[in-house]
Amino acid sequence: MTIPAEKSHFISVTVNGERAILHVSPRRLLADLLRDDLGLTGTHVGCGTGECGSCTVIIDGETVRSCLTLAVQADGATIETIESVGSSGRLHPVQRAFHTHHALQCGFCTPGIIISAVALFRKNTRPADAEIAEVLQGHLCRCTGYRNMIDALRSIAHAEDR
Amino acid sequence: MAAGRLVGTPVPRFEDKRLLLGQARFVADINIPRTLHMAIVRSTRAHAVIEGIDTSRAGAASGVRRVVTGADIVEAIAPLPSIDLAGGGLVACYRALAAGKVRHVGEPVAAVFADDPFQAADAAALLDVAYRDLPVVLDMEAAASATPPTLLYESLGSNVIHTCEQSVGDAAAAFAAAHRVVEDTYRIHRCVASPMETRGVLADPTGQDGRIVLYSSTQFPHLVRSFLAGVLGMAESDLRVIAPDVGGGFGVKCEFYPEEVLAVWAARTLGRPVRWIEARDDHFVATTHAREQVHRVRAVVDSDGIVTAMMLDSLTNNGAAAATLSVTPASISSAMLRGPYRIPNYSARSRSVVTNKTPLAVYRGAGHPQAVLCMELTMDHIARAMNIDRVDLRRRNMLAAADMPSDRGTAIVLAGKVVYDSGDYAGCLARALDLAGWKSRDERAADARRRGKLFGIGIACLVEETASGPYETGGVRVDGTGRVTVFTGASPHGQGTATAIAQLIADELEIDINRVSVRHGDTDVIPDGVGTFASRGGAIGGAAARLAARKVREKALVVAAEMLQATPADVVWAEGKALAANGASVTLAAIAGRATAWNARPKGLTSFNLAEEAHYQVPGMAFANATHICELEIDPGTGELAITGYAVVHDCGTVINPMIVEGQVVGGIAQGLGGTLFEEIRYDKSGQPLTGRLADYLLPTAADMPATLRTNSMVSPSPFNPFGMKGAGEGGATGAVAAISSAVADALAPLGVRVTSDGPFTPPALLHMIKSGGRTAAA
Numbered sequence: 001m002t003i004p005a006e007k008s009h010f011i012s013v014t015v016n017g018e019r020a021i022l023h024v025s026p027r028r029l030l031a032d033l034l035r036d037d038l039g040l041t042g043t044h045v046g047c048g049t050g051e052c053g054s055c056t057v058i059i060d061g062e063t064v065r066s067c068l069t070l071a072v073q074a075d076g077a078t079i080e081t082i083e084s085v086g087s088s089g090r091l092h093p094v095q096r097a098f099h100t101h102h103a104l105q106c107g108f109c110t111p112g113i114i115i116s117a118v119a120l121f122r123k124n125t126r127p128a129d130a131e132i133a134e135v136l137q138g139h140l141c142r143c144t145g146y147r148n149m150i151d152a153l154r155s156i157a158h159a160e161d162r
Numbered sequence: 163m164a165a166g167r168l169v170g171t172p173v174p175r176f177e178d179k180r181l182l183l184g185q186a187r188f189v190a191d192i193n194i195p196r197t198l199h200m201a202i203v204r205s206t207r208a209h210a211v212i213e214g215i216d217t218s219r220a221g222a223a224s225g226v227r228r229v230v231t232g233a234d235i236v237e238a239i240a241p242l243p244s245i246d247l248a249g250g251g252l253v254a255c256y257r258a259l260a261a262g263k264v265r266h267v268g269e270p271v272a273a274v275f276a277d278d279p280f281q282a283a284d285a286a287a288l289l290d291v292a293y294r295d296l297p298v299v300l301d302m303e304a305a306a307s308a309t310p311p312t313l314l315y316e317s318l319g320s321n322v323i324h325t326c327e328q329s330v331g332d333a334a335a336a337f338a339a340a341h342r343v344v345e346d347t348y349r350i351h352r353c354v355a356s357p358m359e360t361r362g363v364l365a366d367p368t369g370q371d372g373r374i375v376l377y378s379s380t381q382f383p384h385l386v387r388s389f390l391a392g393v394l395g396m397a398e399s400d401l402r403v404i405a406p407d408v409g410g411g412f413g414v415k416c417e418f419y420p421e422e423v424l425a426v427w428a429a430r431t432l433g434r435p436v437r438w439i440e441a442r443d444d445h446f447v448a449t450t451h452a453r454e455q456v457h458r459v460r461a462v463v464d465s466d467g468i469v470t471a472m473m474l475d476s477l478t479n480n481g482a483a484a485a486t487l488s489v490t491p492a493s494i495s496s497a498m499l500r501g502p503y504r505i506p507n508y509s510a511r512s513r514s515v516v517t518n519k520t521p522l523a524v525y526r527g528a529g530h531p532q533a534v535l536c537m538e539l540t541m542d543h544i545a546r547a548m549n550i551d552r553v554d555l556r557r558r559n560m561l562a563a564a565d566m567p568s569d570r571g572t573a574i575v576l577a578g579k580v581v582y583d584s585g586d587y588a589g590c591l592a593r594a595l596d597l598a599g600w601k602s603r604d605e606r607a608a609d610a611r612r613r614g615k616l617f618g619i620g621i622a623c624l625v626e627e628t629a630s631g632p633y634e635t636g637g638v639r640v641d642g643t644g645r646v647t648v649f650t651g652a653s654p655h656g657q658g659t660a661t662a663i664a665q666l667i668a669d670e671l672e673i674d675i676n677r678v679s680v681r682h683g684d685t686d687v688i689p690d691g692v693g694t695f696a697s698r699g700g701a702i703g704g705a706a707a708r709l710a711a712r713k714v715r716e717k718a719l720v721v722a723a724e725m726l727q728a729t730p731a732d733v734v735w736a737e738g739k740a741l742a743a744n745g746a747s748v749t750l751a752a753i754a755g756r757a758t759a760w761n762a763r764p765k766g767l768t769s770f771n772l773a774e775e776a777h778y779q780v781p782g783m784a785f786a787n788a789t790h791i792c793e794l795e796i797d798p799g800t801g802e803l804a805i806t807g808y809a810v811v812h813d814c815g816t817v818i819n820p821m822i823v824e825g826q827v828v829g830g831i832a833q834g835l836g837g838t839l840f841e842e843i844r845y846d847k848s849g850q851p852l853t854g855r856l857a858d859y860l861l862p863t864a865a866d867m868p869a870t871l872r873t874n875s876m877v878s879p880s881p882f883n884p885f886g887m888k889g890a891g892e893g894g895a896t897g898a899v900a901a902i903s904s905a906v907a908d909a910l911a912p913l914g915v916r917v918t919s920d921g922p923f924t925p926p927a928l929l930h931m932i933k934s935g936g937r938t939a940a941a
Contacts, residue, residue, distance in 0.1 A: 027280070041191035042184015044409075046358045047442040051856035054358060082184030095182040099174055102821050105829060106656025107181025108359040108409030114182065136864035140856065142358050142410050143656050144825060145832030146864035147871060 011075035015040065016084035024071040031055045031066040033074075034081060042082035042111045046140070053139035056112035057081050063119045082111035085118055093156055094118055101152035105143030113139045117153055126157050168665040168675060169885075172821035175661045176680075186407040189362035189379045190439045197364070198227055200425060200438040201282035203272040203289045204447065205264035208300075208518040208849025209312060210293035212263060212271065219288040220274055225281030228432060229289070230424075231272045232259035239427060240393040242418055244484035246493070246575045251323030253315050254516055256483040258393075258420040258427070264293070265314050265482035266518050267851055268447025270420045275428055275436065298849045302456060302479035302515045314482060314516045323480065324489045324514040328496050330571035331507035333462075336471030340462040344544050349919045350532045352454035352479065352843040355525045355833075356861060359409020360440035361449060363422050365429035374426050375402045379409070381416040382693025383653055387685050389418040389486075390426055401426070405683035408655030412833070413524040414449050415655065416695040417486045421448075443854050451843055452525030453920075454479040455495060457536045462507075467550045469559050471507035474499055474536075478514045478522070485523035489514050489575050494529030494627065497572040497580050501537045502587035502625045502787060503559040508571070518849045524695070526833055527626070527896040534624045534900040535920050542620075542904055546911065553595065556623055560587045567881070577630040577696075577783055583888075584878040585787045590811050591623055594789035597872050598809035606793065606806075615795040616932075618909025622790040622900035628697035628814070628889025629784040629880070635690050636706030638667060638714045639773040642758060644738075644751030646671065648680045648711075649775075651691020652703030657826065657891065659699040662818040663707045666885070670711040673738040673750060680707075690777075697786070697889020700818055705884055706778035713774035718753045721764040721772070725756055730766065784880035784888035788812035790831075790897035792868075792905040798932050801925030803839065805902070808868035812893055813876040816886035823890045824873055830894020831871070836862040837895075838902040842922045910935075 012021050015038060022037055034040045034057065046054035048067050055067040058080040086092035091099065094117045104110045113136070120127055120135045127135075132153045136146060180186045217229040241255035259270050272289055276282035297312035299305045305314075305321040314321055337343065364377040374396075380386050383403040391398045408415065425436045440448065455478045462471040478492040496512040541559075545552040561568055563586040570580040599606075603619050610617035637649035648667050652659055660680035668675035681687055694703070715735055722740030723730040725748050732743045739747045748756075754772040757764055793807035810827060817823050840860040844852040853859040879886025899920050906928075907917035913935040921927065 025280075035191070036193070039193075040184075041187070044188070044359070045190070046360070047856050049442065049855050049857070052358060052442075086183060088179065088183065091179070091182060098182060099178045102172075102175065102825050104178060104181055105658065105825060106357070106359065106408065106410040107177070107186055108188065108357075108656075110181050111184045133864060140358065140861050140863065142356055142412070142833070142861065143829045145828040145830075145871075146867055147828050148825065150864060 009072050011072055013074050014078045016081060026072055028071040029067060030069040030071050030074050033071040034066060040081050040083050044108055044111060046109060051140065052109065054109045054112040056115045058115060058119055063116050082115055085114060092118065094121065097152035097156050101148045101155065103144060103148040103152040109139060109141045113149065121156065129154065132157065167669055169669050169818050170820065173661055173665055173675065173819055175658045176664065177658055177660055188359055188407045188409055189364055189377050192364055192377055192406065194364065194366055194435040197435040197437050198275045198277065198432060199279040199282045200428065200436050201274045201286040202270045202421065203274065203286045205260065205267055205269040205271050207264055207293045207295060208267050208298045209296040210264050211296065212260060213292040213294050215272060216290040219290065220285040223281065223285035223288055225277040226274060226285045228275040229272060230259065232257060232261040235259060235427065236261050239423055242393060242420065242423065243389055244486060244488045246487055246489045247324055247484050250318055251484060253318050254323045254484040256420065256521065258423045266520050267849055268520055269482065273424050275432060298518045300517050300519060300845055300849055302477045302517055305517045306477055306513055306515045321516050322513045323484055323516055326489065326493050326496060326512050326575065328508060328510040328572045333471045333473050333507040333509040336462045336507040341465050342463045343460055344463060344540060344547055345460045346540065346543060346918045348457045348459060348536045348539065350453050350455045350535060351920065351922065352451050353525065353837045353841050354446060354449065354451050354843055355412040355414040356445065357410030357412055357414065360442060360445045361415065361419065361421065362439040363425040364435060364437045365425035366435045367429040367433055368435060373400050373402060374429055375404060376422065376426055377404045377406055378422055379415060380405050381411040381653055381655055381695050383683055383685050384651065384691040385693060386418060386422060390423060393423055394427060402686045405653050411655045412526045413452065413528065413695060416693060417450050417523050442856060446854050446859065447520050447851055450485050450523040451481060451520045452522055453532060453837065454522060455491065455532050457532065459536050459540055461540050461544060463544055463548065467544065467548055467555050467558055469503060469505050472500065472505050474510035476512040478512065479517050479519065480514045481517060481519040481521040483516065483521045485521045487523045490524055491522070491529040493575040495533040497574045498530055498625065498627060499533045499537055501534060502561055502623050504561055505559065519845060526830060527892045530624065530626045530892065530896040531834065531899040534622055534896055535903055538622045538900040538904050539907060539917065542907055552621060556591065557588055562588065574627060577627060580627065581782055582625060582785045583782065583880045583882050585625065585785060585813055586876065586878055587623060587787055590787055590813055590876055591789045593874060593876065594791050594809055594811040597811060597874050598791035598793065598807065610795045616798055616909040618794050618905040620792045620901045620904025620908055622897045622904060624893065624897050625785050625787045626893055626896055627783045628786045629701035629780065629883065630696045631692050631698050631702065631780065633777055633779040634692050634702040634706040635688065635775065635777055636703065636710040637775040638707065638710040640714060640750060640754040642751060642755035644677060644749060644754060646673065646678045648678060648707050649688045650680060650682045650703045650707050651688055652699040653683045653691065653693045654699050655694065657694070657699060658819065658822040659694065659703060662700045662822060663704050665818055666704050666708040667711045670708050671715055671738060671750065672736065697891040701784060701883055701887040701889050702778060702780060704818060704887060706776045708885060709776035709778055710774045713776060714772055717767065717774060718750065718772055720766045721753045721757050722748050724765045725753065782882040784815060784882055786812065786814045786888040786890065786893055788893045788897050790901035792901040794905045794909065796909050796928055801929035801932065803923055803928060805835070805868040807870050809872045810897060811874045811876060813878050814890040815878060815880045815883065815888035817875065817877065818887065826890045827873055827894040828871065830892060831898045832862050832867060834895040834898025835866065835902060838899050838921045838923060839866065840922055840924060
C-alpha cells in the first residue's frame, strides 16, 4: 500500500462571524479544522463516527456532526460553534437553564447538546416535549441520566416571559 | 451566595460556566508546538506468539520520527503495577508494549511517532507483525479449570492470578443442619464504562530542568506520578502530572495505562511533546472492561425464612492481564455479598482469572453491582420457593439500626475490615416502598395485563462501601484580600466536588462562598494527594479540606487576639470575622494581611501566613445504603421492555449538596440501566471483539430513561467521618442493575423463567426467555 499524495484545497468559511481562508487536505475533518486550525476547542469529538453528538455545530442554520463532515464540504459555509453561544457575562438562556437545572456534570458532551438546543429554539420558541425528546435522543451523555436536561429545556419552552 | 450555612443546600456549580461556554480544557484541547503524535499498533490476535515485527515500511513513511516495539523498551520500562495484587499473580502485570506474545485483541504491540496524527495512523497500518496463533480461552470457567485450553502465563502454571477468601461464623455447620438450601449460579456480563471523553495523554519535555509534564485524562494524577517514576526509574520530582478538565471517569481512569508510560518515555527520548488521544474504537479494546463474573451462591434458610448461612464460589474474568486494580472487583463482591442482611455464617472463595479478553478492572460500583444482584435475586428466589412476601423476607433478615456499628467479619483488599458504621436499612426500605406506590402495585399490574403486557416490580436493598482509600490532603490559604484558595488531593472529573468543597470551607470560615476557589489535579500545585474514586472525593477530600480550614480559623483567632489586644480565649469567630468581647472586630482579610511575611510574626504563632494543611486519614470506611424499586412492562410479542416507574431512597450520611447528590444517583441509575438493558461487550469464539463502536455497544439515550423517576434521601451520619459524610457516587449504578433484573425476574416468573443474570435484557434475549420459559438466564 502506498499513501496517495494529497492535493490540498483552499476553502473559505465564516466561523462565528469571522471569515477564514484555509488550506486543507481533502481528508481533513471539519471537527479538526475547527479545533486545531482555528483553536475552537469547545467542539468536542467523543466518538468520531457520528453516534455521540458531542461535535455538533450549526452549518448554514442546520445542525451537523462536524466529525462526519469533511472540511472541504464546508467551503463557503457559515458555521456556528459553541464559542458563539453566550458569554461569560451573559449566558444564553439554554446555558442558563442547564446551569440552574444541573443538566451537566463532566461537561464533555454539553457543547454539542447546547448547540442542538439553540437550533431547536430558533426554529420553535415553544417546542413540545416530544420535540425536545427527539433532539436529545441525538446525543449521548454518560453522566447525567438526561432527566435534568429535559427539565432545563422544558423550563425554557414553558417560560412565561420569553 | 451570601455567607451562612451552605452545607445541605443546592448551591449551583462553579464548574459549569467554562463547560457551558466551550472554554474548558480537556487533554485534546491542549496544543503545544512541535508535538509528535503517537499511534499504537494493537494486536489483531487474541493469543499469539509474536514471531517478528518488520518496522521498515512504517519507519520510512512520511512524517514518521520513530517506531518502537516491545523488544526496544523491555529494559527501559518495567511492567505496570497492580496495586491490589500480591504473590505469583504479579507475573500477569501488563507491559507497555507486548513482549514475546500477545494475549488479547487490542494489546499494544508497537508505537509510531509522527508529525501529524494522520501520518502516525497511516504508518501504523504499515507495520508488519508475524503472529503464530495459540489456543484461545475466553470463558473464565474453562480458564480456571484443572485442564484449561491454554495458559496465558506459563510460569504461573494456572490462569488463576488470585484467590480471596472470606470466612464468618461456621457456614459448613449451618449447611449440615439446613432446613432448605437455595442455590443458583449467577452470570454477570462484561461492560465498559465509556465516559464521553475517551482517554488521552500529552507529555511535554520542553519545560524547565528536563522535567516532564504529563497531561492525562486521569482520576488520580498523584498515583500516575508515582507509577511513572516506578516503571521508568525516574525521580517523582522530575515529573509533573496534570489532570486538566476530565470528561468522566467512572473507574476506568483510575487505572494506569501503557499510553501514559509510552508518552513520557518518548517525550524524554525524542525531546518533543508527545500526544495520544484514544479513538472510540480503541476505547473498546484498550480501556479496562468491567463487571464480568460468575457466582455460585448457596443460601441456607430456616423454616421462618431466616437466612442462616451463605456460601459463595465466584470467578472474575480479569481478561488478559492484572490491571492496576485487578482483585478489587472480586474482593468487594465477596466481602459485600450479604449487603444489609444479617446472615451470621458466611464463607466465600473468589478467584480472579486471566483470559484472552481486554483486562478488566473497576467501573462505578466496582464489585457491588454484582454482589447486590446475587443477593437480591437470591432473596426473590427464596421468597418464591417458600411463599413468603418478598418485602417481609428482606425485613426479617435485615440488620437493625441498633446493630450499628456492625463488624461483618469480612475484609476488602486495600480498604480493610468491613464494619458497617450507620444506617437504617428497614427504614429506607419502608420509605422506598411508599415512594414507589408499592401498595397499589397490583392495580398497575392488572392494568398492564389488560393491555397484554407482562408486569414486573423489583427491589434492591444495598449497602456499599464508600469513602475508602488511605487518606486525602487538603490545604487552605487566605490572601490579604480575604480570598481563600483550597487545595485538594481529590481529582474530580465531573462530580462537582470543587463546589461541594467550597461549601464546606465557606461554612467553616463563615464567609461568602464566592471568595473561595478550589484547585485540584496538578501534582506541582498539590504535592500530595490520592484522587477521586471509590466515592471518596467529597467525603474524604472534603473532610481534609474542612479540617485545614478549621486550623486556619484557629490560627486566625490567635492573630486577631493580638490585633484586638485581647486574649485568644476572649475572641470568637462569627460571620467571617474575629470578634472581641468589647465588640471590636477584625476581618479575615485584615488578619491574613497581618500574618504575612512582611509584618513581624504575630504573637503566639510559630509560622507566618494564614495557610494550613490537613492530612485526613480514614479510621474506617463509610457505608452508604439505598433501596431501589423498579417497575417495568414487557411486551411478550416483541420483547420490548419499558421501565414505567423507578423509585430510590438513598442514604449517604450528611449531604453537602443535595442537587449534586441527586445528579449522581440519577446518572448512576442511567448507567446501571444501560448495562442491564443494552450494553454488552461481546467476542466471537476466536476472541475477536464484536462491539467496536457506539453503534454496536448501545449507551442509554434520553428516550430510555424511566417514565417516572422519584428520589428521596435519608441521613445517617457516619461516625467515622468528622463531618458525618459518606460517598454518593456509585450507589445509583449499584442498585439499578439488581432492581431492574429483579423486576424482569418478577415479570417472567409466571412463565416459569428463573432469572440468574443481569441481562442484558434486550428484546431478542427477552423473547428467547419468554419462548423457552423455564430455562435460565438470558440468551
